[in-house]
Amino acid sequence: MKTHFKTWLLALIGLTVLSGLPMSSAQAHGEKALEPFIRMRTIQWYDVQWSTQKFNVDDEVSVSGKFHVAEDWPISVPKPEASFLNISTPGPVLIRTERYLNGKPWVNSVALQPGGDYEFKVVLKGRLPGRYHIHPFFNLKDAGQVMGPGAWLEIGGAASDFSNTIKTISGEAIDMESFGLSNGIFWHLFWGLLAAAWLIWWVCRPLFISRYRMLEAGLEHELVTKNDKLIAKLILVGVPVLVLVLNEITANRYPDAIPLQAGLDQILPLPAQVNAGTVNVDTLKAEYNVAQRSMVLQVKVDNRSQSPVRIGEFSTSNVHFLNPALSLSGVMTGDNDITSPGLSIDDDKPIEPGEQRVVTLIARDAAWESEKLDGLIRDADSRIGGLLFLYDELLGQRYISSISAAVIPKFS
Amino acid sequence: MSAHIPVSTFKPYRGEKARLARAYDYLILVLALFLFIGSFHLHFALTVGDWDFWVDWKDRQWWPLVTPLIGITFPAAVQAVLWDKFRLPLGATLCVTALLLGTWVTRVFAYHYWNYFPINMVLPATMLPGALVLDALLMLTNSLTITSIFGGAAFALLFYPSNWPIFGMFHQPVEYANSQLTVADLFGFQYIRTGMPEYLRIIERGTLRTYGQYATPLSAFCSALLCSLMYPLWWHIGKWFASTRYLTKI
């Protein structure tokens, strides 16, 4: 009997715990879950970098980068009117201490403008030691999570090294890890003991069968005694009075308490970084060759800059196809990014200033399949999006253009 | 001593019979406790959910409206059985105690140890003062109508003030990132919740907002009205449940 009871107890505790599980752990890695056209044509990440990938608990680390909000935003995805740059972690193993968008402090969600360019920086602080795969990503309201590139972070040290003290406006320093905890436990115990006393007061006497029989026998008046009534009256008056008095005391103790804040941040895009006008790229046609796992893009490049440019990279959904003819060592980003030398160009001579040229790019890599981007050709919206990086090797300039076109599948 | 049935015919259990009845009491109590811990807690987690989980969801508008409204359901149903059949005025207190036990276990194990959130970020709210008043009122009046109207209202109205001593301090303002936040908001920003960006919080939305400073009392009165309707509804659900299932055998 006793052992059975213990198993039951454990099972029930287990169930109780499970029933209240927060969702965060299950959703940590949804990088390939969204349809490819959403991953390619919403937030287009580039230049994402971690300040360090090996650090200790209580040390700060930052991730910074840029993103272009596709102008060819899919019609089936709600516009990014409330967007939140988040970090995929298995729970708060790091805390977020600062976040900036275009250099401005950024706490709440923000409305992003399709076609806009942004740069971000998130400062984090190690809280629990371990090795974690972490991505910056965007929560887009009503649309889902668009993942940025991932990286392995190794947090050393001990969990006890962590501290998180902040200052209220009145100047009081508070420890976020324990603030209000003992107070909260105190009030739960306080009311819990009163409730327990009331329960025990009743549970001490014979309960169900005998009370049921007495009630049936018409002995109702014996079931509730004078003392019971007295205590009930005390509760009826005393509890509300006590609640109001305690509430008043708290209100006086924290006179400048404010409601939870619910505003959106208002941050405008940077001056155009992508499609800035100096080198224009127009996508003429896109074909996906299923057998070769290659995307064939026909683009018209119009070089209005002062010096020749070459096409160096095509990137989409954190997959980077590099032109091996250029030495682009600085392009590498997070270690989960897929970087492939699979970009070839039919006419790779530098495009001269003032020249307009139609070129065919072939981005070929198994990543189209492994990253589940090839599902595009079977989807309701089969337009591709991405960024094309052109380099001026003389001046060390980089020009970025966005690519967007409907994709036609080729099966041979 | 003016009952309809002659008192002389009633013989209380003695000896072995009394001991068995007592053992039965405890069995039922323990089973009921776990049943309520499981079912009420699940019901609460699925409905009130985030409002009760997170300190930065406990706003002045939706939290005091939704929580008592859902919180009064099981207490009403259990009171209907325990008072009607046994004249035991402890249904509400028992339910809310069970709920809190389940909630605390979850917060400590699932939120703190498993998902690393500090416990102060996921402190539960209490509804015990309202539950005590509900039990006392039912006992003194023995009336469904009066308990619905005044008990339901008290349950809703007492909710916010009885929790302010726990959560008031989390509403102190902090200057952060060139803006004013509460300590609670800061928890939401610092302690990363992957699945829950700040825009998902349902706070300060809807027409109640136009009443500015009076948002909380208005929400509480609105909740009081709804609780007065919710109470009899769940009372009848409780009675139906008891009459058709469990008590036919006694």
Ligand SMILES: [Cu+2]
């Ligand atoms: Cu990852």
